[in-house]
Every structure is written in structure tokens, then in C-alpha cells.
Amino acid sequence: MATITRVLQVSTGSLSLPGGNIPFWGFADALRVIPQLPGPIIEATAGDRILIFLMRNFFRPIGEPISILFPGQENVLVRKIPGGPFILEPVKPQYSSGKIISFTNFLDELQDLIIEYSFIARKAGIYLYESGTNPEKQIQMGLYGIIIIRPPGYNNPGHPNFKTAYGTDTNSFFDVEKILVLSEIDSVMHNDVLPNVYYDMLKFKPDNWVINGRSFPDTVNEDNNSSQPYGSQINCRVGQRVLLRIVNAGLQNHTLNLGGFVGLVVAEDSFPLKTSTLDATYEKTSLTLGSGQRMDIIITPNASGEYYLFDRGYHHLVNNDHFPGGMMTKINVSS
Amino acid sequence: MPVIDLWAKDGYLSTPDGNSIYFWGFSKSETGPAQLPGPHIVARQGETININLYNTLTEPVSISFSGQSGIMADGQPVQPQYTDGKLLSFFNHAEPGGMVSYTFTPSFPGTFIYESGTNPHKQVPMGLYGGMVVRPADYNPDAREFKTAYGAGTDTEYDREYLLITWEIDPDMHQAVEEGKPYQVSKFLPRYWTLNGRCAPDTMLMDGLDYLPHQPYGSMIMGQPGEKILMRYIGAGIENHPLHPHGTHTRVVAVDGRLLRNENVDLSFKRFTVLVGAGQTYDQIYQWDDLGYTTQNPIPTILPNLRNMGVGDAGWTMWSGSPYLGVKGDIPVGVVSYNEFGEYYFMLHSHEELQITNWGEFPGGMMTMVAIYPSLSPAVGILE
Numbered sequence A: 001m002a003t004i005t006r007v008l009q010v011s012t013g014s015l016s017l018p019g020g021n022i023p024f025w026g027f028a029d030a031l032r033v034i035p036q037l038p039g040p041i042i043e044a045t046a047g048d049r050i051l052i053f054l055m056r057n058f059f060r061p062i063g064e065p066i067s068i069l070f071p072g073q074e075n076v077l078v079r080k081i082p083g084g085p086f087i088l089e090p091v092k093p094q095y096s097s098g099k100i101i102s103f104t105n106f107l108d109e110l111q112d113l114i115i116e117y118s119f120i121a122r123k124a125g126i127y128l129y130e131s132g133t134n135p136e137k138q139i140q141m142g143l144y145g146i147i148i149i150r151p152p153g154y155n156n157p158g159h160p161n162f163k164t165a166y167g168t169d170t171n172s173f174f175d176v177e178k179i180l181v182l183s184e185i186d187s188v189m190h191n192d193v194l195p196n197v198y199y200d201m202l203k204f205k206p207d208n209w210v211i212n213g214r215s216f217p218d219t220v221n222e223d224n225n226s227s228q229p230y231g232s233q234i235n236c237r238v239g240q241r242v243l244l245r246i247v248n249a250g251l252q253n254h255t256l257n258l259g260g261f262v263g264l265v266v267a268e269d270s271f272p273l274k275t276s277t278l279d280a281t282y283e284k285t286s287l288t289l290g291s292g293q294r295m296d297i298i299i300t301p302n303a304s305g306e307y308y309l310f311d312r313g314y315h316h317l318v319n320n321d322h323f324p325g326g327m328m329t330k331i332n333v334s335s
Numbered sequence B: 001m002p003v004i005d006l007w008a009k010d011g012y013l014s015t016p017d018g019n020s021i022y023f024w025g026f027s028k029s030e031t032g033p034a035q036l037p038g039p040h041i042v043a044r045q046g047e048t049i050n051i052n053l054y055n056t057l058t059e060p061v062s063i064s065f066s067g068q069s070g071i072m073a074d075g076q077p078v079q080p081q082y083t084d085g086k087l088l089s090f091f092n093h094a095e096p097g098g099m100v101s102y103t104f105t106p107s108f109p110g111t112f113i114y115e116s117g118t119n120p121h122k123q124v125p126m127g128l129y130g131g132m133v134v135r136p137a138d139y140n141p142d143a144r145e146f147k148t149a150y151g152a153g154t155d156t157e158y159d160r161e162y163l164l165i166t167w168e169i170d171p172d173m174h175q176a177v178e179e180g181k182p183y184q185v186s187k188f189l190p191r192y193w194t195l196n197g198r199c200a201p202d203t204m205l206m207d208g209l210d211y212l213p214h215q216p217y218g219s220m221i222m223g224q225p226g227e228k229i230l231m232r233y234i235g236a237g238i239e240n241h242p243l244h245p246h247g248t249h250t251r252v253v254a255v256d257g258r259l260l261r262n263e264n265v266d267l268s269f270k271r272f273t274v275l276v277g278a279g280q281t282y283d284q285i286y287q288w289d290d291l292g293y294t295t296q297n298p299i300p301t302i303l304p305n306l307r308n309m310g311v312g313d314a315g316w317t318m319w320s321g322s323p324y325l326g327v328k329g330d331i332p333v334g335v336v337s338y339n340e341f342g343e344y345y346f347m348l349h350s351h352e353e354l355q356i357t358n359w360g361e362f363p364g365g366m367m368t369m370v371a372i373y374p375s376l377s378p379a380v381g382i383l384e
């Protein structure tokens, strides 16, 4: 079992959206420096220890305490320099004068240098990591990312778990995999938020709908080195099994229509629906995901052509009130 | 091969509070009214159908058939359509004044939505949607074991069936389209919520009323104690709606036109409330046989305070009155009869209670009744 180590920072940055550029807060790989949306993908194999160092940012700090929550992971341990605890202990909510100020141990960039979170990646699946401090504000500002946990042997041809999301006999074998992180962005809020100043979330009114931090047509562009590095276009061939790993990182519910395809739901919230005793997988043409929920879907295109995956909440398919735009991407199926 | 013509047109829908709202809808013929929802399409598994879309509107219109594969438009596989490199339609469309002919062969039975795939942020909220039911290949309404939603042996037999399509209306958006003003979907704020294109109490009226020419489908669910009533829900709006009937839970047997069963494993489940998600469908069996009712054991009813029963003019009341399937009680002054046929009513409504109003006024909106009759004609609860 390996140890996967990642060094992250939180940084202010700029997002490119159809209406122009807006400020955001993002996780950055400490070596790469550029904050990104979603945060850097962290990949591990079930059984690995994941070790995440969140480092103080001296150059472009957001100016608020920062932390990371790992929904779906158990027994997360923490230590912090120099604020302590110095010996690993379980994370816990943080209070100030009896009032909760963070769901988990946080890094105060005025005093602390580094906070270390660690846990064993127990179960294969797709998970969010996200801010646990002022989360109503910081997650909307961009502090979320993805952890993929692979079953052992998934990259080993000949192993029964090869190229599966959840291991053999879970009907999760795939040829092509795409992560689709859904969210929405309120550009007014992004422009108005100030560190450590109360922001009235009752004013929250998103005006951009994004997959992997981009709105259509940017979603169909390739991966790049910008602050929105992940494209969402899916390229596959007829008959291939395409695994869509859909994650709702937003504050609202979203319904993803599979573009005319009927998808097989193989896991919900990283619990595989097929086990050795029960096959509870089922088929859908659209899927509604609540905030924080994840679904793993397999589609198997049977005809070549172009197809669009889109938010069936059609009012989210616009940029500045004009169709097409927003939460939409494309599948190119070649013969 | 069954041929269905759909004409995309405009018209005015009526709401119970007296509003008249401009909308776009599908019509069965060149001369017929645009209707809301569009005409029900009833097809058969394995039987190719041809749907001709004639567009009388001022912008391109297309139809997407969720859950179907191998759809051809004018003989070619459907594909997204672009103008100047910009996406215009998810599928081949008919230009204004033009037509497009779709053919496909439904390979699965079930309940499906059909809806516009062009400017869907505008055209679907404007009313370009409808419901499609695909009968299983072995469907035979005259033989009990073959009168099913998903085929013999799938535990989906039913006695009566009803289609309920949810949708919501932002009157300002409809007015903007009517007047050719900017359509700002970012300001979307529904004020009416409909079942089969009608707001309560119109939902409880008959099908095909002269004075609701654009809204031909009622939503009254009618059956007898113990019968299996198949309720097919379709979410045509852009919002989700939590629907639930009173009286008993429903058993969800299929979603998005796919049976909840893997070989011998029954994945159907019971629910109090089903969240009808945008663009999704839910087939459920409702079977009311509670309270130990038999004709020999009618359920006694205590008359509520008259003020809680009387609604509207003499002879009109929302409350079914005493007695349920039993002995009649006293009738208040001015009321001729509560329930002529001895039926009992259960509400079926959106649990997001703002949605059971018409522009904030209760009762209204996304609400109807399930009426259980001591006896009922077999001609009631048939989808055609």
C-alpha cells in the first residue's frame, strides 16, 4: 500500500467565463502555484494512505482561515505546525467563544505554516474534497476538488479489477472515463466577496452553470494549463463502455440528461449497486443530483455521431440568457 | 406504420383565476388547436412509428424523444444542428413553415417525454412537450396478464392508467415571447404549476371540455377499491416537483421508461412522495384497499363543520361529504348532494405547497384528486 502525498495551497485567481473574468478562490498544487477549478484531481488506490499538506500561501492568500473536508472518508487525522496538534489526532469541528467556526481543523495563515490531513482510502469511488470553513462562501468561491479511489489492480491488465470503477463483478468495467463536476457560479458574489467579511448568502443568484468549472462552449475544449484545466468533451467509439462520473459540487440540484442515451447507474455516492448477492443497477435517461451527490453511469453508444449531455433544467443552458451555453457538453462517437 | 402529425403552433391557455396566457404547443392537425401537453403518443414496442412535425412558429422547432434510439430524421440519423458553427438544435429541426419527419422503433415499453430540442430553455417552458406511452409487444387489454405496463410476468398489471405531466408557468416569460421582448430566463419565476397543462381545480374536470380547447386532458384519477391504478408521471418543467397521493403509497415500478427489475430481482420500491425530476418519468402502481372496506363494511364518516365543507355555490363543494361508500348523512341547506356516486376522494398534489396555489392563492396549481368509487365503468382510465 502506497502513500499518496499532495501539497496544496489555497490561492486567489481569475476564472474566464462567457461574461468576462471574475475572481475566485481555488486549490492549487503547491508546485504549480496556479489555483484551479475544480481543484487538482487526487488519485489513489483503495488501501493507500492519502496525505495532504495544506500550506500557507505567502503570495496570494485568500485572507481567511482555510481547511479541507473529505466527505465519504473515515478516520481523517490531522496535525498542524506550529499551531498544533503536533501528534496526529482525529479532525474535529473548531469553535471560537462557543460558536462553530469550522467543520474541521483549519489553517490560520496569519500564524500557521502547514496543516496535514491524512486518511486511508478505504473504498473505491469518486469523492469530493472541499472547504470546511465558511463553506457557504468558500465552496461557491471555488474551493472544491475530486478524489478518485481505484480498486486494486485497476491498471493491471489481466487483473479482474482491470479498468473497473468498483472492482470485478460490479458491472463497472469501462473503456473511457470522464469526470463531470457540476456547479453554478454567481459572478456578482465573486466580485463582491471580501475575506473575513460577512457575505449575505440570501443574495446568492448564480448566473453561470458549469461542468468542470467551464460553461459551454468552453466545456468542449481540451484540457489545458489554465485555472479551468479540465475539459468535458467525451470521445469514444461505438460499442465502448463510457463511464461518466457525475459529481454535484454546487449549492443547487442539477439534472443531467444523457443526450438521448440510456445510462446504467452502477454506483450512487460511491456505493456500487451491484454486489455479489444483488444487482440493483438500473437505467436512466436523466439523473437528478442533489448537492454533494455523486453517480457513476455507464453508457454504451450504439451509433456514431454527436450527442449533447446537458442540464435538463433548461434555464441552465444559457450564457447571459442566450442558448446555447452553461451546463452542457458533447459526446463524439466515432465508428 | 402508424403516422402521427404534430403541428407546432401558438395559442392561449386558461387558468382558473381568469388569466389567459400565450403559449406554444403541439396540435394534432393543421386546423386543430395547439394543446398542452401535446397530443399523447401511444406506440407499441417493436413497431416503427413515423412522426411528422409541421412548424408554424417563427423559429425552428425539433423534437427529442428521450429513451429512444435509432431515430431517423428524413431518412438520416438525427444529429445536432448548427448555424454559423453555433449550436441551434440538439436534433434535426423544421424551419418556420417547414416540416421534418422522424421515424423510430421503440425497443422498450414505458413512459417517455417528447419535447422540443431547439432553444429548449424557451420552447419547453413555452409548452412544446408531450407524453409518450409505449405498450409492451405482448400488450392485450382484454387479457389480465397481458394488460401490463412492461409485459407479462413483470408484475405491472393494471386495471386503469393515468398520465400526469408536471410543468410550471412564468406568465412574464410567456408575455415577453408574445410581445417579442427579450426572453430573460435568468428571471424565471413560476406563478402557476400545472398537471396535464391545467391548474387546480380545472385538473379535476373532464377531458375535452369546450371551454378549455387548448388543455384537453383532465387529471382526475378514478378507480375502485383494490384496483391497480397505474400512474405515469412525467416531469416536463424545468423544476422538480414532489408529488404524492393520499390514501396509500405508490409502488414505483419503472423510471425513465425502464423497468426496475434485473432478471428475477425486483427493484421496485414504495414511496410516499416521488420527486418528479425535470425530464424524467416514474411509473407507479397505486392500490387502495385500506380500512378494511367492503360493501358490507362501509366506512362511517363524521360530518365536519359545515364551514369546512362548503366551497363555492350551492351544489358545489370540494369535500366529497358523508358518507364514504356508505349511508348518506344530513345534507346542509342549499346543497343538493355531496357525492352522488358514494365515492371517496384522496388528494394528489405537489408537496411543495406554494405549488398548490394559483399565483399564491390556495387552492390551485399542482393538485388533483384520486376518487375511489364503489363501482365504476371499465371505460374510465384508458389512455389512447
Ligand SMILES: [Cu+2]
Pocket: B244, B246, B347, B349
Ligand atoms: Cu398531502
